[in-house]
Amino acid sequence: MNGFPLITLLTATPLAGALVLAAIPEGRKQLARGLGLAFAAAGLFWAVLLWAKFDSSATAPQFQERHVWIPTIGAEYFVGADGLSLLMVLLAAVVTPIALLASRSIRERVPLYQSFTLFLQAGLFGTFTALNFFHWFIFWELSLVPAFFLIKFWGGPNRSAAATQFFVYTMVGSVAMLLSFLAIFWATKSFDFLELAEKGRSGELAALLNVRIDGWPDLTRREFPLVIFAGVFLGFAVKVPLIPFHTWLPTAYSEAPTGTTMLLTGVMSKMGVYGFLRILVPMFPEQMRIVLTPLLWLAVATIVLSACAAFAQKDLKRVFAYSSINHLGYCLLGIFACLKYTGGDATWSLQRSAALNGVLLQMFNHGLTASLLFCFAGFLEERGGGLRGIDQFGGLRKVAPIFCGLMGISVFASLGLPGLNGFVGEFLIFKGAFPQATWATALSVIGLLVTAVFLLTVMQRVWNGPLNERWALLPDLTWRERWIVLPATALMFLLGIYPQLVIGKINATVMLMADQLKF
């Protein structure tokens, strides 16, 4: 509000970087790597500045900028950040430089690679800060383009199919969401998220959509808002993803180059959860409550089935891909559980804010942990000459102890060991969700167990046991590689021991969200 366009600068920095890098000739690899990192660092600087200037007591989106764009269709350039946006922006800003640093093995078309990665980051920044659907949707869709090319150009052997499947699958969700939003626009004449959320909470949105039913006589009045809800839901469910909309993910994550997978799992998957929190829950609380039981079951299925699927995988990257679905399932469980009861009873408010705090923390923590896990998988793949089957290694601890130790920290963070970051988020989700949705939460615990089993199996097979003689000369992590992962690992400890650092910033936003779920 102070007139300094911080968010615009934040989004424009990687965008400018993408353009600059696209113009660099292919041969200048070092220059391209340096510039890419410089732009990513600049993005991180803006994000940290945003974090520092953020007023943690205010509930309304801060740093707002608002300009008329296309008045006839209610499109505005409208950005702002609340605690949720802030956290996600920071996550994107932290993961991108690590992803770029971990992309040493990319040797072809380096400038283009850096350019697409920065473009993707701009899309993520834009998605997390936009407050008008039109403007938001541009970034939401445009982030697909760099992701498509990153997979297509630098991916594994099956990259073409993976890229197309990823793109078209996500597009189905996006178009369904777009159609729903167009119906919403027709009914309300607004694309403004804040305004629509207000209308959604008061029930005005459903009422306005009901009027529209004349054109579609087969549906009863209650069903039309449900259809509209279903469209938006599909868009986010594919992105998160929620089982059974997840089939694009394992292929995309395992075919994409390591740096891209880090961004896909670390940040892009959060776009879906972000959408649930920013758009779906505020706008359709009533509709979500109508279908709450199936939603809870979907979340449980996502948690349990993906954990079991991860257990059955032989490919390290596919294990982590399914584990990623599993961890995001907890976020959705937490969100859905908060919708179970209405009313302003103090106990429920407490549980809701606990669960939502957990959800936000989990989003950030999973982003950090999962991208590090993929980073380690990438290091191992480079050393193994492209091999990454969990049975193809064995006993590596003896030759690469530091690699083993650092990766072990991430693995334990991922399975929720207290003292590391993963624990706090999952604990808060379970604490908040259990009293509200007891059975679903209880069943989800199975997911926790299976996660522990498969992650320990990975550790066991790859690092322990008799040394596979083939890898007797496997080099340990170089200093450069250690420095790539150390800052993030330190952050994992810091957040595990002192989560208040994040909770303090987001608490006002979470309290508001929890409060708004009363109705």
Added chain:
Amino acid sequence: MLAWTVYISFIGVLAVLCLPERMVRATRAVALVAALAGLGLAVAGIARHGLDGSMTTIVKHVWVRGLGIDYYLGADGISLVLVLLTGIAATAGILFSWNIEHRAKEFFAFYLALIGGVYGVFLSFDLFLLFVFYELAIIPKYFLIAIWGSTNREYGAMKLALYSFIGSAMVLLGIVAAYVVAGSRTMDLFELAKYPFPESFQFWAFPLVFVGFAILAGLWPFHTWAPGGHVAAPTAASMLLAGVVMKLGAYGALRVAMTLFPQGLAIWRDTIALLAVVGIVYGALVALVQTDFKFVIGYSSVSHMGFVLLGLMTINAVGLSGAVLQMFSHGIIAGLLFAVVGRMVYDRAHTRDLGALEEMGLGRALPFAAVTFAVAGFASMGLPGFSGFVAELQVLIGAWYAFPTFAALAGLGIVIGAAYTLRALQKAFYGEVAESRSGAHPPLPPITLPEKIGAIMLVTVAVVVGLYPKLLLDLIGPSFYSPLFDGLRAKGAF
């Protein structure tokens, strides 16, 4: 000033014809100057006529007094947008036919005559004059395809000509009938639109005139001329065909059929909307299985023009302005796609078979073409940030109100659109086979400067309009509030 767009094109025809046959370079230059002058006049005309899109009369002279025929040129926002499109498409088309050597003089003469006719249609507000220009645009089309075309050119040209003439005959019958029923005193569109034609007359006159025009817009199931014609046509001609000529059909359907016969429109509206949606989905599905690169784009045009027709049938302010914007947007994007396929790829690789192209690794050999196609493809599949998105968005908003089921089906068309565009992109430029043994083919000639200029120009327009559509929407929106659309507004939901 805008009237000079028509004159300058015909002056260009004469100038080209006066040049000796062997002066190919001079011929090209003259054609380019004429096209650029047309574009400049269009821009200047827009600037001068004001940016509010209200109706302006440019020139009105009595032509045939006894029959009530006037030489009446005018412009409202819809005309202005389409005149601008014509200027851009004409200039780009010449840049992409810079390599024409075979009978260049005749080529550019026919080309400019076509352009002149198109400008004329968009600016005519006298029904007779409009029809004259409409016919004038169709005839050069035939020769351009039959002489300079490729695959199956005689067949493609003949099919196109026959379809066009059947359409014209239907239109002529309809407008003559309207003229007689209204009392044979005037051909002025504004006067005729005021006349309350009896409903029984509108019942058959509307579909006659509408379909007559819409054949040229690729209305399913009368679209079959389009893909074949596009494929047969030389690059510049297919750019104009998809970019401008298909818009003549949609424009005529809106300007004549819908304004004169609003009651007929109300009766037939659901049927035509259904055909439009079938066209969207069918065109996309057929594009998905083509093996000829150009057929993919040809069928995608049918699909995208379906959005225009669906937008017209919504009869509400958002849907109609979306339809007009989609005409503009598709003109730019389809032109670009045809330029890549016809000029950049086919003229170098001498094949359009996607299987053969997959082996060649054109992404490496022709990076500029690959990037252009990728950008144009993403624009064509309606990704936000490009003009196609804003246009289809508005059509769909309008369609939600009028026909929710059709809107959902059109969404299906968008998804299939993404699928066939990615398929074509992958096969044509980033084939997996090719990357494993790149360098197996002799180097292809690099992309020339005129091609680059043309491509950058079209991409820029698509992006600027995509990010700031207000430029054109402010012209289009107010047009629907002129007296010409009184009847239409009464029938729709404004």
